[in-house]
Amino acid sequence: LYYAQLDEKGKVYTVCELAKEELNQNLVAIDAFDESLLNKYYDAETGIFEEITLSADKTTIQADGQDKATITAKMPKVFFEAVFKNGMTGEVIAVLPVNSETRLAALEIRATTPGEIVVAVEEKLIKVVAQ
Amino acid sequence: VFGMMEAMLSFLRRQIGLRTDAADVAGSLHAKVKDIVNKVGTPSDSRANNTLFGWLNTPVKSVQRGVTAPSISDVSTTVTISSVNTSKAIVLISVKGAPGDSTDPQLVFRHGMFTAVLSSSTTLTFTRDAYFTATSQSINIAWQVIEFY
Numbered sequence: 001l002y003y004a005q006l007d008e009k010g011k012v013y014t015v016c017e018l019a020k021e022e023l024n025q026n027l028v029a030i031d032a033f034d035e036s037l038l039n040k041y042y043d044a045e046t047g048i049f050e051e052i053t054l055s056a057d058k059t060t061i062q063a064d065g066q067d068k069a070t071i072t073a074k075m076p077k078v079f080f081e082a083v084f085k086n087g088m089t090g091e092v093i094a095v096l097p098v099n100s101e102t103r104l105a106a107l108e109i110r111a112t113t114p115g116e117i118v119v120a121v122e123e124k125l126i127k128v129v130a131q
Numbered sequence: 132v133f134g135m136m137e138a139m140l141s142f143l144r145r146q147i148g149l150r151t152d153a154a155d156v157a158g159s160l161h162a163k164v165k166d167i168v169n170k171v172g173t174p175s176d177s178r179a180n181n182t183l184f185g186w187l188n189t190p191v192k193s194v195q196r197g198v199t200a201p202s203i204s205d206v207s208t209t210v211t212i213s214s215v216n217t218s219k220a221i222v223l224i225s226v227k228g229a230p231g232d233s234t235d236p237q238l239v240f241r242h243g244m245f246t247a248v249l250s251s252s253t254t255l256t257f258t259r260d261a262y263f264t265a266t267s268q269s270i271n272i273a274w275q276v277i278e279f280y
Contacts, residue, residue, distance in 0.1 A: 005197075020213040
């Protein structure tokens with residue numbers, strides 16, 4: 001009797017083994033106690049757990065204000081926009097629409113001073129170094 | 132005298148009874164002993180046997196467990212469990228992960244420490260004193276709810 005518990009967005013915030021069979025719209029029966037489902041998003045139509053993935057075309061850029069890296073977020077179906085944040089402070093950098101077909105949203109970043117740039121979308125992080 | 136002895140022997144036979152007497156709390160001595168033996172049971176008994184050994188061997192009614200990843204910006208997180216008697220259940224938790232970066236070490240501590248309470252027969256609530264919205268955090272709470280008979 002394994003279940004994934006979903007928040008209002010469909011994100012798995014708990015994986016558990018309960019004593020009895022439970023019928024609850026926030027509970028999805030799963031085959032095993034699989035902690036890797038945490039923070040994934042459940043698509044009720046397909047029954048698939050999707051996660052946010054972040055990628056960057058470069059991990060290093062020049063801190064000259066010209067060189068840029070593009071950070072791409074692949075978002076689960078439940079998202080219509082991607083909120084990019086500073087991964088260290090939680091401050092919102094940009095809110096970008098998600099392409100309805102590709103499920104992608106892209107953010108370009110440039111730097112004028114050297115250092116690490118940590119970008120977050122929900123709980124996912126990616127780091128780009130400016131030098 | 133002979134009749135008196137015969138009456139006493141007859142009385143004793145009735146009180147002691149026979150080895151074949153069925154277990155009966157109000158029956159003969161044999162029946163009463165058999166009733167006690169049945170209630171004590173054997174060391175291999177389980178709760179379903181409803182014997183003294185069975186009860187001693189199985190004090191736990193149910194164990195539920197899980198791992199919860201609290202939202203970054205929530206002080207309180209509630210999970211659903213199967214119904215338990217809250218006066219006969221205990222909660223065990225342990226917390227792992229990185230509570231995130233902050234220049235205030237006290238805030239990091241308060242952010243990563245949780246209490247766990249059975250807020251109802253079907254809900255378990257984790258609460259922390261404070262949080263900050265650094266997305267560099269990754270906290271998981273492993274929990275168990277153990278219910279006793």
